[in-house]
Every structure is written in structure tokens, then in C-alpha cells.
Amino acid sequence: MKHRSFEISRRRLLQFSGATALASVSGQSLAAPASDPRFLMIILRGGVDGLTMLPPTGDPDLAGIRGQMNEFPTIPLDGFFSLHGAMPTMGELWEQQQLIGFHAISTPYQDRSHFDAQNVLENGLAHPDGSADGWLNRALALRPDSARRGLSVGAGTPLIMRGAAPVGSWAPSQLPVAEPTLVDRLIPLWAKDPLLARMLPQGRELQAMTGGMGGDTSSGRMAGLLDQVGQLMARVDGPRIVAMDSDGWDMHGTLLFHMNRLSADLDQGIARLRSALGESWSQTAVLIVSEFGRTVEPNGTGGADHGIGGSALLLGGAVRGGRVIADWPGLRPGDRIAARDLRPTADLRGVIAAALADHLSYSPTEIGETILPGFTTANRLPELFHRML
Amino acid sequence: MNRQMDAAIATVRFGMGARPGEIRDAASDPRGWLAAQMANPAPATLDMKSLEPSHELVSQLQVAVRTDAIPGVVKLLRQVYRPQYVREAVVRTGQAITTTSSFHERWVHFWSDHFTVTGKKPVIVGLAGGFEREAIRPNVGGRFVDLLLAAVRHPVMILYLDNARSFGPNTPAARYRNGGLNENLAREVLELHTLGVDGGYDQADVRSLALMLTGWSLSPADGNGSGGRFHFHATAHEPGERHLMGIRYADDGVGQAEQALRDLAAHPATARNIARELARHFVSDTPSPDVVTSLSRTFTETAGDLQQLALALLDIQEAWAPLTKLKTPDELVVSTMRGVGANGSNEATLNALVELGQRPWMAPSPKGWPDTAEAWITPDRALRRVDFGAAVAERVATMPTDPVSRAREMMGELYGRDTITEISRAESPRQALALALSAPEFQRR
Known part of the structure; x- marks a missing residue:
């Protein structure tokens, strides 16, 4: 595998981690420690385009290869990577060292079917078949x-989220609630x-928790939904491990418009x-992933x-951010898989x-034997x- | 054999739920009752016949793109496609609620899902209904290969899976339009429509089929009403012979991919893939390998005769085991409205589908909707199902004088004794109806 000079991004992250550690002593550690951690997993269905979400603007080959598809506003991050310009909040989180980008990353699945790739992302195994349950469910079951x-x-x-452990499920409703005596x-x-x-x-327990929650969610858009998810996760008796989907990232055409x-x-x-999480934000980590790139x-x-090869984002008050982690493989045909795909140099399971281990406190045995066998x-x-702490 | 039980199963498993009187009608010969629907399906509703043909709607899209680019498309979506979607969805749901051939209707829905086009891609919102009416509905009684060709050639599929602008890399069109190959349609044809993901093809096969499919496109809108139809653009077709699954295809223009699709339709992996899907839909979430093998054999022996395949389902003993499948939200809504004898559908019906999580033609991906229970039942959704049953019972004008026989009209002998007891002890006829519609048996088919 080639390592061009772009591996600065990795070296730079090592320098950063020293700075981050210092920051956490002087500032962050004064906030409440993650004694009651929240974890939200957002799956961008369809395969998000990493070269647009987290473009390697410092790669001299990018503009030539992408042409017009590289012409969109960006927010510079570490001098090599940038964020898509439509994500100012993420840029702010970067400034506050609460966001980590990952690039040239993938699950162990090395092919191009959405459905197999999503199975691998969700079953926590190295292959699409062989498990009818998901790794978050197995984690919850422990x-x-x-x-x-x-x-x-x-x-x-x-x-x-499917499997032996009963889990909650929620979506905003407009139907009149049935008489309790009927239930x-x-x-x-x-x-x-x-x-x-x-x-x-x-369902009743969940109803008691979410009772009266309305809001602009009828369209099912992320902005409205995430507001309500934040309200739920902020509650003392609210959920702590949450998964949600976002559809529409399979952009075979008009990519810039849809991105x-x-x-x-x-x-x-x-x-x-x-903002809905309030104080609990400091105990929260959000992992945004897609089945491939x-x-x-x-x-x-x-x-x-x-x-x-694709990309991912990890953000939240519990995250030691302000860096992009990537062992950058380069974009030239010889750098790619089959001269077409970005070559993954990192396993998403590492994130x-x-x-699981450092935020949600699962043991290596629990992780290696049960959650991610x-x-x-x-x-x-x-x-x-x-x-x- | 218990004919009363079989009659109930015929209406709820194979059909889309019993309308008042149907279980009685089916009781003398449940299998014959179903087979007759396949041989002579009731005609589609007049509402369905009055809907606009796809090529007109696609032409409007072509004009909007050409004259006003993205703002034009956004305007078209808002002013034409969204209202069109609502009309189409109301008509589709109404057809399912009122038809006397609900086995045939289920068959249409099954194949529509197999060849999913979804409004999750915004321009498809106003077009998915037309695709189902034109490519699927007229072809579900014929041979699979013809259904496949109709679906892949349909302008809406061409648009949905991006083939309209897939150009052979070495063609004049690619140079002129500064474009190239798009393998989306080819991949989904192999993975979903024919061989299945484990069907033995590789990336080279995907690319090869994509190259053969270059040129499968749309006729341009020209003001004479000839736009928006399937059209083969020879200047976009990549010249040269190709190999797919070990077969060589000479360059034959539009005929090259057509022959490839014919061969794919006849491939044993396709038979297995279709058999698995059918068994999962009509037998159980986990059908036995024997059932799959037997359906696969029927598919091959009849050269993909869809009518024979439907009849073969009726001969599978396991397919007559009661209530093995959980109803999807769409199945629940349609069977509920059938159960109360509704005479059509409206936007309230659509809203119920939204609330329960299954808007027509809004599957998350080209794979279509999940067809196993665990994807559809959660505590929150369970309560929502009860809310829906109660809301429908609330709106029914005439309450039954004998709630138990009314319930039996909907599910025959499929209700358990405890449920019947609870219905008979309900505090009011309205609550009795709500119980019948929200009972665990009614969640299944």
C-alpha cells in the first residue's frame, strides 16, 4: 500500500491528540464525565460520497478527477481535509474539538451491493449472512x-437493532390514541x-415517555426527528443507545444538488x-456512517x-475531536481498488x-465474543x- | 381438509383480506375460488383507467429539465408530481380495497415490489404509479421474461436507475454530452430482478451488462407527444461484443441487452431467487428448502409462466398453514378497509399508511419493502396498529347487531377462542369491532 506525503493527516492527529488531552484537563474535564453515556448511530442509507462529505481538498488529484463535481463550497479542517459547506454546525463542532472525521474507511465487506454492505455494517460480522441480529442489539442484551x-x-x-433483546422503537404519530380500555x-x-x-x-411504556410530543416531524426529515430524539435521550429515564436511518444517499446522478x-x-x-440534549451533550457521541462509499x-x-472505501463522522461532547483520521491512499487509478474505488485503509469496526469500549464501557471479551465476533x-x-471517570 | 378454515386462509393469506360475504363465497372450493381470479381477474377500477400515461408525465419532466433545470424540476414536483402521487396512491389503495380478485391484486403488488421503483428518489414520486399500471399490472399473467423486459424497458425504470444518461464510454454521445457509463440499472437487474445477490455474477458481469444496456433510454420530448417513451439511442450504445455469465453476446444494438435479459430470465439462479421470494411471501418468513426447490422447479419447467407459478403456490401444503405471516402495514390497512366493507380509498387511508410506516411506492431502496415480521413489528408500531383499528371502528356508521358473526365475516375460523370470547364480552358493538380489527389474529395472514 502506498503512503504518499498525505499521511501528514495521521501524523498531525498524533500532535493533536496531545493538545486535545491538555484541553480536556483545562476545560472539558470540568464538564460532567460520561457516567451516563449516550450513543446515537445514524446510518446514511445508500452509500454517502466521502469525496463530497469530507473532501480531501489537499489532494492535488482531486479537482482533476472530479471536475465539475468538485465545485461546491467547503469548510477547511486540517489543511488536507474539508467538510461540505452545507454543514456549518459540524464545522463549529470541529472548532470545539468535538468532531472526528474518518476517511478511506470501510466495513470488512469489500464489494458493492447495498444490501450485503448494510448487512455487514449492521450484523457486526465480516460477511453479509450468518446473523439475524444486529450488533447494537447484542450490546444491549448484555x-x-x-x-x-x-x-x-x-x-x-x-x-x-433487531435481535433477542427487546428494544424500543419510536416514530412520531398523528393517529388518535386508542382508548386505554381497548388496549x-x-x-x-x-x-x-x-x-x-x-x-x-x-409500547405503553414508550408512550408514557414520549406522551404529548408533537413537532414538525410529519415530513420525517432529519432536522425535526433529531430534535425529538435529543429530547428523548436527554431524559433521565430516556434511551441511551439509539439507531436511526437517513435515506437518499445513493446518488448516481445530480450528486451535488442532493448532497x-x-x-x-x-x-x-x-x-x-x-440543543435538545442540553447538559447531556457532554456525555453524547454520535456516529454517522454509511454502508460504503x-x-x-x-x-x-x-x-x-x-x-x-467511504467516510464517517464521529461527533459529540464525549468525543476528543478536532482531527481527521485517515491513512490516505491517494486517488489515482493505481491507488484505488480495481482502478475505481477509494481504497479503504481502516476498518470501521475499529471506530x-x-x-463500545471507551464510551459505553463494554469489555474486550464482550466485544470480541458477542458484539463484534x-x-x-x-x-x-x-x-x-x-x-x- | 377443513373447507371453512381454508376459505378463510384463501381470503387472508392469498387474497388481501375478506370483504363481507367473501369467505362464504370461497367456502365451496377455496382453491378454485383463487384459481378463477388468476384466470379471469376483475377489471381494474375506472379511476385507474383515467390516470395519465407515464410518457406524458415523463415528457413534462424532460421539458422542465431542458427549460428550467433544477428549479423547473422542483416546480414540477410540487405542482404536478406530488398531486399525481396522491391520486395514484388513492386509486391503487382503492383498487386493493374493493377488488373481487384480491389474489390477483396481491400478485400485482408482489411483482411491483420485486421491480421496485420508489419515490425516495424525488422525481419518481409522480411516476411510480404509472410504472405499476403499465409495466407490471398487464404482465403478471404472462411469462416472467416478458415482465422483466417490460419493467427494464419502461421509461420510469430507465429514469429511476439512471440508465437514460448512461453512455458507452467510446460513443459519440459520451463525447458530446461529456458523460459516461452508469452501472446502476445493470447491477440491480442482476442482484434484485434476476439472479439474486448470490447468483454467481461478479463486477465484470455488472459492467458488461451496463455496457450492453447503454442506449436504452427515452425519446426526447418534441411537442408531438412522442417524448418520454422507451427509445434506443444507437449513438449512446457502446459497440462491441460482451460476455455475461459465460455467454457471448455479439453487438446487436438494442437486441444485445435484450438477449442478455432473456438469458438471465431463464437462468437457474433466477428461478431460485424468485422461488425464495415467493416462498417467503406466501408460505412463511422461513420457508423450508423443499418449498423453494419445488417452486424453483415449476419456474424452470414452465419457462417462467407466472400463472402456473401462482397456481403452484396453491398446491403447497405449507402455504395453507394458518397465520404464519405478519401483515405489513399496507396489508393491514387494506384488509381492515376490506373487512369493514369500505367502498374505496381516500387521503385518510394514505395518512394511515404514513403513520404505520408504509406509504405506497416509498420503499427505502430498489430492494423494495422487507417481507419478514421482525422488520415490521415494534412496540411503538404495535400500539399504532391498535390506534388504527380503533380509529376505523370509530368511523364505521352502522354497528353490527351480532359482533361475533361480524368478526367471523372478516377472519372466519382464524380467530382463537379467547379473542371470540373477548369480542362477545365487549362493552359496546363499536369496541367489539375495534377488538376484532386489533386482535393478534388480525395482525397476521
Whole structure:
């Protein structure tokens, strides 16, 4: 694997981590330690284009390769990487050292099917099949009270949250609420159906928690949803491990238009999440990932096709941010996989395992045997989170 | 054999839920009742026949792009496509609620989902209905290969999976338009429509099919009403022979990809892929390998005759086991409205689908909607299902005098004894109806 001079980004991060550690002694550590950590996982479905979300603007090949598709506003980060300009909140978080970018990263899946790639991202294994449950569910199953602590936001439950541990699920509703006496009568009937048995009582608990929550969520857009998710996660009895989807990132055409639209919505969502979380923001980490990236070269239709190497963002008050972590492989045809995809140089499980170990306090055994079978926790990326006291 | 039980299963498993009187109608010969629907489906509603053809709607898009670029498209979405979507969705749901051939209607929905186009891509919002009406509905009684060709050639699929602007890299069109290859359609054809993800193809096959498909595009809008239709642009078609799954395809213009699709339709991996999907939909979330093998064999032996395939489902013993499948939100809403004898659909019906998490033609991806229970049932959604049942019961004007027989009209013998007891003890006929519609049995098919 080639290492061009761009590996400065990695070296620079080592310098940064010293600075960050200092900052955490002087400022951050005065905030409440992450004794009650919150973890939100946002899955951008479709394969976000990393060269637009977190463009390597310092790579001399980028502009030539991307052409017109490289012409959009950016927010400079570390001199090599930038953020898409429609994400000012993320830029602010960067300034406050609460955001880490990851680039040239992927799950162990090295092919280009959305659905297989999403399975690998969510089942926590090295291959698409072989598990009908998700790694967040397995993590929740290791602690008591999973039905309160785990929450899946939106229609249906994605694989990452499916499994043996009961978890909550929530989406805003406009339907009139049924008479409680009707539900009382139904609970014993539903109890006889194994699949349905636990649903109504758990639904009631959730209803009690979210009661009366309205807001501008009918469109299902991220900004409105993340506001409400923040309100839920801020509660003393609220959920602590939350997964939600954002659709529409499979941009085979008109990529710049759609990136601008969806990135701005996501960014506003993060702003509203932060403000809804209030004090709890300091104990929060948000991991924004996608099943893969997109081809280095634009396709013929102002977009890019499915490609293996991608990008991710980790942000929040619990994150030791202000850096982009990437062992940058370069963009030239010879640097890529099959002369088309950005070559991943990091395993996304290294970030996930860090969140599990250093933010949510799971043990290496729990991680390596149950949550991410086969992954060695010692190989996680170090120092992504403030030390918990 | 319990014919009463089979009649109920015929209406709720194979059909879309019993309308009043249907279980009685099916009772003398449940299988024959279903088979007759396939042979002679009831005609589509008049509302459906009055909807605009796709090529007109696509032409408007072409004009908007050409004259006003993105602002033009945004305006078209707001002023034409969104209202069109609502009309289409109301008509589709109304058709499902009122049809007397609901096995056939389920068959249409099944294949529509197999060839998903979704409004998650904004320009498809106003077009997905037309795609289903034109590419799917008329072809579900024929052979799979014809359905496949109709779906892949349809202008809305061409737009949805970006083939309209996929140009052979060495063609005049690519140079003139400064464009190139887009492999989206080719990949989904292999992964979803035909062979399946484990069907044995690789990246070279994807690229090869994508190159063969270059030129499969749309006729330009010219003011004479000939725009927005399937059109083969020879100047965008990459010349040269190709190989796909070990077969050589001479360069034959539009015929090259067409022959490739014919061969894909006949490939054993396609038979297996379709058989798996059918078994999961009509038998259970985890059908036995034997069922899949047997359906796969029927697919191959009949050369993909979809009518024979539908009839083969009726001969599978396991497909007559009661209530193995959880209803999706769409199935719940349609069967509820059928159960109360609704005479159509409206925007309130659509709102219910939004609340329960399954708006028509808004599947998250080209893979379509999940077809297994765990994707659809969560505590929050469970309560929402009860809220919906109660809300419908609230709106029914005439309450049954005998709530238990009313419930039996909807589910026959499929309700358990405890549920029947609870219905008979309800505090009011309205609550009895709400119980029948929200009972655990009614969540299943």
C-alpha cells in the first residue's frame, strides 16, 4: 500500500491528540464525565460520497478527477481535509474539538451491493449472512433494561437493532390514541402470540415517555426527528443507545444538488439534537456512517456509482475531536481498488469497537465474543473519547 | 381438509383480506375460488383507467429539465408530481380495497415490489404509479421474461436507475454530452430482478451488462407527444461484443441487452431467487428448502409462466398453514378497509399508511419493502396498529347487531377462542369491532 506525503493527516492527529488531552484537563474535564453515556448511530442509507462529505481538498488529484463535481463550497479542517459547506454546525463542532472525521474507511465487506454492505455494517460480522441480529442489539442484551435503553427511531426496526433483546422503537404519530380500555383487553390476547406478546406493554411504556410530543416531524426529515430524539435521550429515564436511518444517499446522478440538500438537513438536525440534549451533550457521541462509499471518478450522470472505501463522522461532547483520521491512499487509478474505488485503509469496526469500549464501557471479551465476533478490541482506534471517570 | 378454515386462509393469506360475504363465497372450493381470479381477474377500477400515461408525465419532466433545470424540476414536483402521487396512491389503495380478485391484486403488488421503483428518489414520486399500471399490472399473467423486459424497458425504470444518461464510454454521445457509463440499472437487474445477490455474477458481469444496456433510454420530448417513451439511442450504445455469465453476446444494438435479459430470465439462479421470494411471501418468513426447490422447479419447467407459478403456490401444503405471516402495514390497512366493507380509498387511508410506516411506492431502496415480521413489528408500531383499528371502528356508521358473526365475516375460523370470547364480552358493538380489527389474529395472514 502506498503512503504518499498525505499521511501528514495521521501524523498531525498524533500532535493533536496531545493538545486535545491538555484541553480536556483545562476545560472539558470540568464538564460532567460520561457516567451516563449516550450513543446515537445514524446510518446514511445508500452509500454517502466521502469525496463530497469530507473532501480531501489537499489532494492535488482531486479537482482533476472530479471536475465539475468538485465545485461546491467547503469548510477547511486540517489543511488536507474539508467538510461540505452545507454543514456549518459540524464545522463549529470541529472548532470545539468535538468532531472526528474518518476517511478511506470501510466495513470488512469489500464489494458493492447495498444490501450485503448494510448487512455487514449492521450484523457486526465480516460477511453479509450468518446473523439475524444486529450488533447494537447484542450490546444491549448484555446489560439490563434494554427495552428502555435501546431505541430504534423511524418506521420498522433496522437489522442493527433487531435481535433477542427487546428494544424500543419510536416514530412520531398523528393517529388518535386508542382508548386505554381497548388496549387493556388486547394485552392478554396479544400475549398468546409469541411474536406479539411483549409489544403492547412495551409500547405503553414508550408512550408514557414520549406522551404529548408533537413537532414538525410529519415530513420525517432529519432536522425535526433529531430534535425529538435529543429530547428523548436527554431524559433521565430516556434511551441511551439509539439507531436511526437517513435515506437518499445513493446518488448516481445530480450528486451535488442532493448532497447539498441532505447534508444541510443532517447538519441542522445535529444542531437541534445538541440543543435538545442540553447538559447531556457532554456525555453524547454520535456516529454517522454509511454502508460504503462511491467511485472516485464521477460516472456519466453527474453522480458516482457504488464504491468500497467511504467516510464517517464521529461527533459529540464525549468525543476528543478536532482531527481527521485517515491513512490516505491517494486517488489515482493505481491507488484505488480495481482502478475505481477509494481504497479503504481502516476498518470501521475499529471506530465502533472504540465507541463500545471507551464510551459505553463494554469489555474486550464482550466485544470480541458477542458484539463484534472476531474483532480484537485492542485493535480499536485509540483516544477517540474523553476518559470516563 | 377443513373447507371453512381454508376459505378463510384463501381470503387472508392469498387474497388481501375478506370483504363481507367473501369467505362464504370461497367456502365451496377455496382453491378454485383463487384459481378463477388468476384466470379471469376483475377489471381494474375506472379511476385507474383515467390516470395519465407515464410518457406524458415523463415528457413534462424532460421539458422542465431542458427549460428550467433544477428549479423547473422542483416546480414540477410540487405542482404536478406530488398531486399525481396522491391520486395514484388513492386509486391503487382503492383498487386493493374493493377488488373481487384480491389474489390477483396481491400478485400485482408482489411483482411491483420485486421491480421496485420508489419515490425516495424525488422525481419518481409522480411516476411510480404509472410504472405499476403499465409495466407490471398487464404482465403478471404472462411469462416472467416478458415482465422483466417490460419493467427494464419502461421509461420510469430507465429514469429511476439512471440508465437514460448512461453512455458507452467510446460513443459519440459520451463525447458530446461529456458523460459516461452508469452501472446502476445493470447491477440491480442482476442482484434484485434476476439472479439474486448470490447468483454467481461478479463486477465484470455488472459492467458488461451496463455496457450492453447503454442506449436504452427515452425519446426526447418534441411537442408531438412522442417524448418520454422507451427509445434506443444507437449513438449512446457502446459497440462491441460482451460476455455475461459465460455467454457471448455479439453487438446487436438494442437486441444485445435484450438477449442478455432473456438469458438471465431463464437462468437457474433466477428461478431460485424468485422461488425464495415467493416462498417467503406466501408460505412463511422461513420457508423450508423443499418449498423453494419445488417452486424453483415449476419456474424452470414452465419457462417462467407466472400463472402456473401462482397456481403452484396453491398446491403447497405449507402455504395453507394458518397465520404464519405478519401483515405489513399496507396489508393491514387494506384488509381492515376490506373487512369493514369500505367502498374505496381516500387521503385518510394514505395518512394511515404514513403513520404505520408504509406509504405506497416509498420503499427505502430498489430492494423494495422487507417481507419478514421482525422488520415490521415494534412496540411503538404495535400500539399504532391498535390506534388504527380503533380509529376505523370509530368511523364505521352502522354497528353490527351480532359482533361475533361480524368478526367471523372478516377472519372466519382464524380467530382463537379467547379473542371470540373477548369480542362477545365487549362493552359496546363499536369496541367489539375495534377488538376484532386489533386482535393478534388480525395482525397476521
